[in-house]
Amino acid sequence: MDYLYPLLNNPLHNVYSTLAALIFLGLLGGYLAKLIHLPSISGNIIAGMFLGPVFGIVNTNSSYMTSQLEPIANLAFSLIAISIGSHLKFKLLHNSIRRILVIALVQAIVVPLVCFVGIYATQVFLGVSHSPLEIALCLAVFSIATAPATVVHMVKESQAKGMFVKTLLAVVVLNNVSNIIIFEVCKEWMLGGGGQSLLPVFSKLFGSLALGACIAVSLVFLRTRIFSKKKEAIFSFAALMIAFGLAIELELSPALTNLTVGVFLANFSDRNQILDVFEDFEELIYSLFFTLTGAHATFNNLQTVGVLCFAYMFFRLVGNMLCLYISGRLTPLPRRVYKYLGMSLLPQGGITVGLIVALETMSSNDLISNVLTPVILLSVTITEIIGPVILRLSLNRSGEAGRANPRLIDFIQEEFITIESRKRSKQEIIIELVDFLFKTHPLKIADKINFLQSVLKREKDSSTGVGKGVAIPHGSLNSDIKTMGVMAILQHPLDWDSLDGKQVSVIILIASPVGKPQQHLKALSAISSLFLNRDSAARNLKEAKTAGDVYEIIADEDFESLNELVLEEQV
Structure with a gap:
């Protein structure tokens, strides 16, 4: 092994060999981590730590190397921001927006407050620093954000989907936005000596939102009129870098600008291919970013930095758990959200690292470089591993891991469930459910009338009331779609001419593509089995107060056994 000694503790000075080492060993670390059933992100970071602080092969403290690798980090930072912004889809949050906003707002208040008090008390009690107030305040500002890349990557890797995942992703988007806003406000106030007007800060924030919106709208417009599909990836990549570059040139927030681009593309673009093109190089960029994060880790001044780091992580966790407790008192929280969301918000990464680096470059205060930056980087490293x-x-x-796979009854998600509190006739309910279906799914409005007529005709030919308070009206669409549908819980049951003569309180509207009768029949059979073979299902659903309650009832293991997986070609 003597031939390795010249390499170890001898930093690479060539940016190309450094980049090659980061890419190769980062991907290798991710692959080895998967072999022992750890997330690939953990392997990336550990590989970066071996390259950086352990063996010193990659010197990320070199000003030359930092400047050469900065474009790569900026690209990753931009991609992370766009990716997490793209998960904030408004039409999927229509019946959960109150829950998500309450959690995000309470978190933005409670977590920094708990961290400030806890970290300040820890420093005073242990006497580990000479500036306890400033350190506690700065760390509190960074405490809100969750690592968006980690969450997105783990959701994709676990193929997870459901109410908990939807809430997690939306809260992560909002807590990153709130962290960026609070950071910009506090940064300008602190650098200005505490007496600077906040008007320029809010102008900067609104400017970032406007720039992101303009770039997203321009991208959609030009893509559909000028650029071919072959050039789509190139142009999308260029737009990503333009957003970051313009934000810097105009002294705006690059993170908030790219978040806005992602949100606009997800909600105002008719086609998802603009976002999908980033997936071609997403794994490589993420691996490189997390390997760089590990390489930036520092082990200097471990006594002070270590104490502050663990205090910071502990009080962040306490703050997030307290946030859920308070949120649960303000609005109903589904069981799985209440139990698992707090721990899931532990990781910190790209946004946090980007903000602390931005603060360090704007200020020559030794407190930032000697204490705050090492604490944040060590915390990021630890939380990105565990x-x-x-x-x-x-x-x-x-129970939501693996549910992103194609499923026969995949449409029974919280966003496709509604609670009807007013009395309606059968026809009025069918019309409202058809409207609800076209509002929450990517369907052409021109097909609505034909679909409604097919549902009403089927209902006229024979009642779709299957018994036990359940009706399954259905129709066909002349589109290449998968089986989709919506669900309504009626607080005032109505007559449906059911087979058992009972009134209906649970209605599931199904839309199936013409020419795929097997898929249609399987969906009808699975839904019928869910309710007809389980007397408690319909009875429990009648007592549900929110769409989240309904999802909790039906998304159990017995239901999953009925929710048969299907192949892509069947969809």
Whole structure:
């Protein structure tokens, strides 16, 4: 092994060999981590630590190397921001927006407050620093954000989908936005000596939102009129870098700008291919970013930094758990959200690292470079190693891991469930459910009338009331779609000419593609079995107060056994 000694503790000075080492060993670390059932992110970070602080092969403290690798980090930072912003889809949050906003707002208040008090008390009690107030305040500002790349990556890796995942992703988007806003406000106030007007800060924030919106709208417009599909990836990549570059040139927030781009593309673009093109190089960029994060880790001044780091992580966790407790008192929280969301918000990464680096470059204060930056980087390193493991456990225990696979009755999600509190006739209910279906699914409005007529005709030919208070009206669409549908719980049951003569309180509207009768019949059979073979199902659903309650009832293991997996070609 003597031939390795010249390499170890001898930093690479060539940016190309450094980049090659980061990519190769990062991907290798991710692959080895998967072999022992750890998240690939953990392997990336550990590989980076071996390259950086352990063996010193990659010197991330070199100003030359930092400047050469900065474009790569910026690209990853931009991609992370766009990716997490793209998960905030408004039409999927229509019946959960109150829950998500309450959690995000309470978190933005409670977590920094708990961290400030806890970290300040820890420093005073242990006497580990000479500036306890400033350190506690700065760390409190960074405490809100959750690592968006880690959450997105783990959700994809676990193929998770459901109410918990939807809430987690939306809360992560909002807590990153709130962290960026609070950071910008506090940064300008602190650098200005505490007396600077906050008007320029809010102008900067609104400017970032406007720039992101303009770039997203321009991307959609130009893509559909000028650029071919072959050039789509190139142009999307260029738009990503333009957003970051313009934000810097205009002294705006690059993170908030790219978050806005992602949100606009997800909600105002008719086609998802604009976001999908990033997936071609997403794994490589993420692996490189997390390997760089590990390489930036520092082990200097471990006594002070270590104490502050563990205090910071502990009080962040306490703050997030307290946030859920308070949120649960303000609005109903589904069981799986209440139990698993707090721990899932532990990881910190890209946004946090980007903000602390931005603060360090704007200020020459030794407190930032000697204490705050090492504490944040060490915390990020630790939480990015243990956080993905905890997150995977939460996804598994919430019962939502693996549900992103194609499923026969995949449409029974919280966003496709409504509670009807007013009295309606059969026809009025069918019309409202058809409207609800076209509102929550990517269907052409021009097909609505034909679909409604097919549902009413089927109902006229024979009642779709299957018994035990359940009706399954259905129709066909002349589109290449998968089986989809919506569900309504009626607080005032109505007559449906059911087979058993009972009134209906649970209605599931199904839309199936013409020419795929097997898929249609399987969906009808599975739904009928769910309710007809389990007397408690319909009875429990009648007592549900929210769409989240309904999802909790039906998304159990017995239901999953009926929710047969289907192949892509069947969809």
